[in-house]
Amino acid sequence: MKIKYLAVAIPLAFTGTAFAAPNSGAYVDDPQHEWVQDKLAENIGMPNMIMCFVSALRADAMVNQGPYVALVDMDKCDSSKRGQDTSSSTNVGATTATNYTSVVVNSTRASNDDPMIAHAWFVPNDDGGTAQRIFARAVVTASPSAANPNGQFSVSFCGVPADQANPLSGSCSMFLGSMSADASVLTFSENGMGDHDGSPQPYTTRLTFMKSGTGGSGHIAATGQGPTPVDAGFVYDSQHFKRGQANPGKCFSRNRAQANYSTWRYGVYEADGSRLDLAHPGFPIQATYNGQTYWGGASFWGVFLPGDLLDQVTQVTRVEPGSNTAGTVYDLTKAGGKLYKMTKVDGLMGDLKGQSLMVFLPSNVIAGDTTGNQYELSWDGTQLVAVRKQNGCDQNGCSWTDLAKDANGNALAPTYVTASGLRTSAPFMKALQGFSQSAGGEVRIEVPVSGEFADATPVTTRSRDVVVPGSATPNLVCTERCPKGGLSAGDFTGNTVYQNITFIDWNGTPTTGSSEFVFGPVPVANVISYTFAADGLLMSGAAAVDASTLSLSGNHQYGLQSGRLIDANSASLAAARCSRADEFSPYEQSDTGNMICPWLVDNVPEYYTYETGPNPWNRYVGLTSGGVPVTFDPPMNFVLTVSTDNTTEAAGSPLIGSKVQLNYNGFGDLQGIPGTCVDTTTNQPVTCGTGGDNGQRWVPAFSIKDGTELVNGSSTYYVKYLEREMRFAKVPDSACSTLDLSTPLATALPGAPTDDPRAAMGAEPTVTNAPKVIHGVVQ
Numbered sequence: 001m002k003i004k005y006l007a008v009a010i011p012l013a014f015t016g017t018a019f020a021a022p023n024s025g026a027y028v029d030d031p032q033h034e035w036v037q038d039k040l041a042e043n044i045g046m047p048n049m050i051m052c053f054v055s056a057l058r059a060d061a062m063v064n065q066g067p068y069v070a071l072v073d074m075d076k077c078d079s080s081k082r083g084q085d086t087s088s089s090t091n092v093g094a095t096t097a098t099n100y101t102s103v104v105v106n107s108t109r110a111s112n113d114d115p116m117i118a119h120a121w122f123v124p125n126d127d128g129g130t131a132q133r134i135f136a137r138a139v140v141t142a143s144p145s146a147a148n149p150n151g152q153f154s155v156s157f158c159g160v161p162a163d164q165a166n167p168l169s170g171s172c173s174m175f176l177g178s179m180s181a182d183a184s185v186l187t188f189s190e191n192g193m194g195d196h197d198g199s200p201q202p203y204t205t206r207l208t209f210m211k212s213g214t215g216g217s218g219h220i221a222a223t224g225q226g227p228t229p230v231d232a233g234f235v236y237d238s239q240h241f242k243r244g245q246a247n248p249g250k251c252f253s254r255n256r257a258q259a260n261y262s263t264w265r266y267g268v269y270e271a272d273g274s275r276l277d278l279a280h281p282g283f284p285i286q287a288t289y290n291g292q293t294y295w296g297g298a299s300f301w302g303v304f305l306p307g308d309l310l311d312q313v314t315q316v317t318r319v320e321p322g323s324n325t326a327g328t329v330y331d332l333t334k335a336g337g338k339l340y341k342m343t344k345v346d347g348l349m350g351d352l353k354g355q356s357l358m359v360f361l362p363s364n365v366i367a368g369d370t371t372g373n374q375y376e377l378s379w380d381g382t383q384l385v386a387v388r389k390q391n392g393c394d395q396n397g398c399s400w401t402d403l404a405k406d407a408n409g410n411a412l413a414p415t416y417v418t419a420s421g422l423r424t425s426a427p428f429m430k431a432l433q434g435f436s437q438s439a440g441g442e443v444r445i446e447v448p449v450s451g452e453f454a455d456a457t458p459v460t461t462r463s464r465d466v467v468v469p470g471s472a473t474p475n476l477v478c479t480e481r482c483p484k485g486g487l488s489a490g491d492f493t494g495n496t497v498y499q500n501i502t503f504i505d506w507n508g509t510p511t512t513g514s515s516e517f518v519f520g521p522v523p524v525a526n527v528i529s530y531t532f533a534a535d536g537l538l539m540s541g542a543a544a545v546d547a548s549t550l551s552l553s554g555n556h557q558y559g560l561q562s563g564r565l566i567d568a569n570s571a572s573l574a575a576a577r578c579s580r581a582d583e584f585s586p587y588e589q590s591d592t593g594n595m596i597c598p599w600l601v602d603n604v605p606e607y608y609t610y611e612t613g614p615n616p617w618n619r620y621v622g623l624t625s626g627g628v629p630v631t632f633d634p635p636m637n638f639v640l641t642v643s644t645d646n647t648t649e650a651a652g653s654p655l656i657g658s659k660v661q662l663n664y665n666g667f668g669d670l671q672g673i674p675g676t677c678v679d680t681t682t683n684q685p686v687t688c689g690t691g692g693d694n695g696q697r698w699v700p701a702f703s704i705k706d707g708t709e710l711v712n713g714s715s716t717y718y719v720k721y722l723e724r725e726m727r728f729a730k731v732p733d734s735a736c737s738t739l740d741l742s743t744p745l746a747t748a749l750p751g752a753p754t755d756d757p758r759a760a761m762g763a764e765p766t767v768t769n770a771p772k773v774i775h776g777v778v779q
Contacts, residue, residue, distance in 0.1 A: 021707060022269060022271060022272060022718060024273045025270075025272055025273020026267070026274055026275045027269040027274075027718060027720060028273060030720070030722065031722075032722060032723075032724075033055065033723045033724075034723075034725070035726070036726050037262075037725035038234075038683075038727070038728070039243070039681055040220055040232060040243055052072075052076070053103065053120065053122070053136070054118065054136070054138055054155075055776065056070065056073075056076075056077065056776045057070045057105050057118070057776075058070070058776055058777075058778055059105055059107035059118035059120075059138070060116065061778050062105065062773070063107045063109045063116060064107070064108055067104055067105065067106040067765035067767050068105055068767060068769065069102055069105075069767050069769070069770070069771040069772065069773075070102075070771060070772065070774070071100040071103070071295065071296075071297065071771050071775060072100065072103055072775055073100055073775045074124055076264065076265065076723075076775065101124050102122065102123075102295045102296075102306055102771075103120050103121070104121045105120050106118070106119045106765060115139050115140055115141045117138070117139050118137070118138045119135075119136070119760075120136045120138075121133075121134070121135060121761070121764035121765075123162045130162075130174070131307075132159045132160070132161070132162055132174050133159065133161065133162045133164065134157060134158070135167075135757050135758050136155065136156070136157040137155065137156050137157070137760055137761055138153060138154070138155045139154045139155075140152070140153040142182075147183065148183040150181040150182075150186060152181065153181055154178070154179065155179045155180070156177070156178045156179075156753070156755040156756070156757040157175075157177050158176050158177075158756055158758055159173075159174035159175040160173055161173065161174065168758050168759075172756055172758075173193065175190060175191065175192030176190070176192070176754075176756060177190030177192075177753050178190075178753040178754075183211070184210060184211050185211075186207070186208075186209040187208050187750045188207040188750070189205070189206050189207075189751065189753045190203075190205045190753060191203075191204050191752055191753060194224060202223075202224050203222070203223060203224030203225050204223045204752075205220075205222045206219075206221045206749035207219070207750075208220075208749050208750060210747070214237065214238040215235075215236055215238065216236055217233065217234065217236070218233065218234050218235075218747070219232075219744045219745060219746075220234075221749055231245060231745070232745075233744035233745040235739045235740065235743065235744050237738075237739060238254070239253070239255070240252065240254060240731070240735055240736050240739060241728055241736075242739040242741065243741075244741055245745075246741060247741050247742065249736065249741050250681065250733065251730070251731050251733045251735050251739075252683065252731060253731045253735075254728060255729070256726070258729040259728055260648075260678075260727045261648060261703045261724050262703065262724060262725050262727070263700060263703040263723070263724040264700075264724060264725070265721070265722040265723040265724075266668070266704065266719050266720070266721055266722060267667060267719070267721075268667070268670060268719055269717060269718045270717060270718075271716060271717075271718070275667050276636075276664070276667070276717050277667065278665075279633055280631070280633045281632065281633055281666045282297055282298050282299030282300070282632050282666075283297065283298060284296070284297050284319050284320075284770050284771050284774075284779075285303070285305075285318055285319065286316065286317050286319055287315070287317070289309060289312050293766075293767075293768060294306055297774075298316075298318075298623055298630070298632070299632050299666075300632040300634050300635065301617065302616060302617065302619075302620075302622075303316070303332065303621040303622065304616070310332070311334075313332065314331065314332055315329055315330065315332060316330055317330070318330065319769075320770065330625050330630065331623070331624045332621060332623065333469060333536070333620070333621070333622045333623070333624050334536075334621050335469050335536025335619060335620040335621075336536075336537055336547070336548030336612055336619055337538055337545060337547075337548065337611060337618070337619065338466060338536070338611050338617075338618065338619060338620040339467040339473070339532055339536075339608055339609075339610050340464045340467065340608060340609050340610070340611075341464065342442065342462040342463070342464050342608065343462060343463045343464075343465075343605070343606045344462060344603070345460060345462060346460055347458075347459045347460065347461060348455060348456055348458065348459055349379055349445060349453060349455055349456065349457035349458075350455030350456070350657070350658075351439075351658065352436065352439060352443070352658060352659075353379050353380070353381055353455075353654060353655065353656075353657050353658035354380070354653065354655030354657075354658045354701075355378065355436055355438045355658055356376055356378060356387075356437070356674050356675070357376070357377045357379075357434045357436045357443060358374060358375075358376055358377075358435045359375055359432050359433070359434035359435075360434075360517065361374075361375050362426050362429070362517070362519065364425040364426075365422060365426055366415060366417070367415075369389070372517070374389070374390035375388070375389050375417075376388045376400075377417060377432075377434070380654045381455065381654065381657070383416045383418075384416060384417045385414055385415065385416060385417075386416070386417055387402075387403060387404060387687065388400040388401060388402050388404075388687050388689060390689075392554070392555075393553075393554045393557065398689055399689055400687070400689030403415045404687060418452055418453070419447050419451065419452045419453050420451075423447065428506045428519040428520050428598075428599075429519055429599070430446070430598075430599030430600075430602075431445060431446050432444070432445040433602050437672070437674065438660045438672050438673060438674035439461050440461055440462075440637075440661040440663070440672070441461065441464060443459060443461055444459065444460045444461075444602045444603065445457060445458075446458045446459070460602075465634075467532065468620075468629045469534060469535060469622070470534045470629075474567040474569060474570065475529060475530070475567070475568040476529070476530045476532065476538075476565040476566065476568065477527040477528065477530070477568050478515070478528045478529075478530060478562065478565050478566075479501065479503075479515070479527055479564075479596045479598060479601060480515050480516075480517070480518035480564070480598055481498055481515060481516055481518075481562055481563030482501060482515040482528040482562065482563060483497055483498060483538070483545045483610070484496070484497060484498065484540065484543075484545070485541060485542075485544055485545050486544070487545065487560075488550075489550050489551070492550065492556055496514075497556070497560055498514050498515045498516045499515055499528055500512055500513060501513075501514075501515040501518060501522060501526060501527075502522070503522045503523075503526075504520040504521045504522075504523075504595070505520050506519070510523075515528070515563070518598060519598060520598070521578060521595035521596065522595065522596045522598075523595055523596075524577070524596060527596060528540070529568070530610075536620045537612075538562070545610065545612055546612055547560050547612045547613050548612055548613065548618065548619050549614065550613075551614060552614060558615065559612065559614075559615050559617070559618035560611060560612050560613055561609060561610070561611045562610040562611070563609070564601050564602070564607040564608070564609065565610065566601065566604065566607050566608070571605065572604035572605055572606055572607060573596075574592075575591075575600060575603075576596050576597065576600040576601045576604050577589070577590055577591055577592065577593035577594075577595065578590055578593045578595045578600055579592075579593035579595060635665045635671075636663075636664040636712055637662065637663060637712065638710040638711065638712055638717075639660070640660045640662055640704070640708075640710065641657065641658070641659050642655045642657065642658050642659075642660060642702065643656060643657070644656065645705075646704060646705055646708040646709075647702040647703065647704055647708075648703045648705065655674070655702065660672055660674065667777055668775060668776065673702065673704075674700075674701045675699060676700075676701045677696045677697065677698050677699070678696060678699055679696055680695060680696060681695070682730045683728060683730055684730055699725075703721065704719050706719065706721060707719070707720070
């Protein structure tokens, strides 16, 4: 028996999905989950998360097999994180790292005539605040069906502080909730203690949903979850959905053909319908600390263990999925930073059509910008359009100014970045150097010496490999964004994280200043030198470049990244050297030149970059056995040429014809699709970062259609969605004139929750076997 996400309580007009080959195997058998995402669902985040957990635990596949461990990717179940705008992040690790929570599960069923009972005990990995220990109990009497999409079930859940001495005693001090559903009624009730502006604040949520034939209605009330209480209703018939706190409300169409979809998980399959598995994607690990066993995993992206356990242990043990026998014991190699080797890959501007590109533009490139700023650019096939400008970043993310619309939503004249304009206002910029998540990371666009940007303008991206600490690594030199050794918190608050360097400004004058933004040549005698120590840290002289113990926010919330570091004795350094005949001549490449030109550094065959910070992806954590590092397969890469045949993107979209690099990290984890933002009140597109608090969500710009072929080398694979949301299309409010909100707003709400599941569940069982399920995939 399975439970879908609570959000399916907001109904669809009709169901059914058709997809192409293969016609057998897991491609056909793997279930697909779809739910309606609506603003009302923002007030039921906790139950949606728990329902996602229940789905990912696969209790239905583990009935009467005893307690087991399941690993659940928390970020895939937290809608608030799933909807964050990550386009402004210039760190691949920030958008690809998993966040597994270890869950102990016990699923039982006395007979085929009895309900399935699933118990789950877990402590979610969290970014801050008081750690929670959660008890969840689900009693499932009937599975979901076409007539009853929620099935028949009840769920109760309780949260207590994770460090509570006896978690089975006392009240559910962090939260207590319950939910039940049958064919016609769904109710939900939760009381809890949250946080508002750093102070504890109680909150409540109540929901009643009633279904009758092709229509239905609901009432939701919430307190303590925002500046004002919520008391709203919704009502629908076979054609429309209406919500609001009073008439006339907001009106939406229930026609699936008019709706928009965002897919959050995909499956990739072989031609015979079996799941595509990487040869060496990683494996589960276990660690023991203070007499307790903890579960995690190791893969190309690093080593995962719950909480700060990585800082506490020095060894982990490999356990083969499905085996109860402990395997190889590995030593943990840890460092406060991570070095990458970046290798050049050639491409064209047309490959980036419609994709987001984050670029710093110096002063006067954009009219009225006298200081220079970070911009989001996008190539539309004929022009490089400036979409938005970054105003600043803090612990809550980054804010932006929309360059396409004014504050009232009126269209503005497009802002273009032209090659001729760059040659005039920033003659030292021979290339635009930026970041594109959908292009795989760093992107360099050559500025033509004449004419304008075109589809055929040369573009380079970079493949990247992690450099293992202790491996033979050359001495490195830096000319821009050269981080300081001995970093302190004051360096970040005072914006002094980069060393000073002497460079030639565009007037030809030697200038000494921060290496954060260097566009002119740097004398070879003034480059900043580094070594890569055996312990995995970049060294500036005797001082390590290490921010792993510091709390970072604002522009550095995703970690500190260096500029390009070049092997001091390589052909790449020679390729970056330049000189000029006299003060009136331009700098030209010269293997023996006395300068390093930044625009040549951008284009060398290979260079290195370094990152450090408190986030897991900022630090190197690897496994060794007998001193030999363990290697894992990198993600499998696919290039998707966007079309109306293989995606939901509409004809005429600027993304049509663009080439998107997709990274496959293992089943259910296909990443690289560019993003966009939608207004949570109207479900309509909006420029990211320009809305008010909680006024917008980041979503993938398109969904890949079921049956789409992906090619890697000589092999062809097939895609289908596993989990996706649907957003109703906004229509004129007059279309809902026959729907009345007064009735649902008068519907009785459930009382305060009273069903504490702990007595029925008891203490968390001790499980020593390897994880049996990893986010919905039975091992």
